Amino acid sequence: MRLLRSVRIALAVTAVCAAAALISQAVRAPSSVPASCPERWGGDRPGGWVPAAADLEGVEESLVPGEPVTAMICAYPGDNARPGGERLAGSRILTAEAGAMARDLDYLPVTTADPGGPCTQMGGATTNYLIRFAYPRGEALWVGSAEEVNSCVTTTNGTVGSRSYVGPDITAAYRTGTWNPARPDDPCHGFPGRRGQDGRMVPGEPVSVLVCGQAPYDGRSPRLEHGRQAAEDLAAALNSLDARPGENVCRGGEVAQGDTLLLLFGYREGPPAAVRILTACDPGVDNGLLQANLDANARDQVKRLAPPA
Structure with missing residues (x-):
């Protein structure tokens, strides 16, 4: 009888410890960026905006640190004469090529200062993009960019930004579901x-x-x-x-x-x-x-x- 009571106590202690461990893991789980595209673009210029900056290691040195497993591209078409508030037109998810996309963006030069500069002023169509990179442990990161007629765009993760222009490459990935950056003929x-x-x-x-x-x-x-x-x-x-x-x-x-x-x-x-x-x-x-x-x-x-x- 004493042996049976000891076994029950041991099992109860084990269960309590297991539950405590699960609670502890839940508390330590990384906070995730919302899994859906915002309904409207929240910036007031081509690119340069994300819903929230991610708290991930490496975001101060790279647009997309680490090795994400998926990339969801959200598109917001509009006109650069009336920037801001563009409605979501659709989304596309990249899986097999998300890593390659992240590596190419990781190579772009970035700065924590405003990377802005002089732009030509031609009016025309603009498509803003948000890209949600998701990581194996549940973390996520937004990157905001755009394709714009003057090629005058800031690409940002909310912490650092780049003036390197990748808008046409993002547009091609959104339309085709593949990441294949164009290289200049010359x-x-x-x-x-x-x-x-x-x-x-x-x-x-x-x-x-x-x-x-x-x-x-x-x-x-x-x-x-x-x-x-x-x-x-x-x-x-x-x-x-x-x-x-x-x-x-x-x-x-x-x-x-x-x-x-x-x-x-x-x-x-x-x-x-x-x-x-x-x-x-x-x-x-x-x-x-x-x-x-x-x-x-x-x-x-x-x-x-x-x-x-």
Whole structure:
């Protein structure tokens, strides 16, 4: 009889402990972002808005940290002449390609400051997007962006933002259910960005640099590509400049042919880091987030690596 009573007490204690453990797990469970798309866009400009910033590790350094398992795209079409309050038009869920989408967005250069800058003012259609990335343990993260006729969009997770333009890629993913970012036919005609360019003009360890000259009105941009040593030396020269947050503007005289160069630093993985050189402007170095004045060392290296005008 005593043995039976002891067994019952032991089972009761076990049950209480198990219940306490379940309650503890429920209390510690990560809070989730609402699982449905908001009925209206809550921002007042193309992109740049999310319903709430996520409390996830890494959101201060990356738009989409970690490895989400699904991505739900919510679309809000409208017009940039009447921004704000656009109604939800539909949604699309990506599963197999959510990780690839997250990795590509993770590479974009970000800043905690307002990444805004001057924009052209053409009127036209705009589609705002919210993307809800869901993680295996129940966490979730909103990213807000847009496709806009002026390509003047901020993409944000509510903590950091990027001016890198990915609107057409999100539109294609929403329409097709696949993530397949378009690459420019001519790299010299793009201005890509890479994570870390908010802190250094050229982040990481580049393995090559493509130097693109200014394209004539009726032809292809002149260019020269250089290997690792030239890329490392040029990156070191640019990183030694006294950089400051960029305003995406410069002051100077008339820009002549050969005064503008685009440097595309290549890496073993991920997108290139772009730096624009404007020798007739002050400041003359701009990576989209940082600006700096050219010194004699950087100017000489750029001139030596530039293609013939």
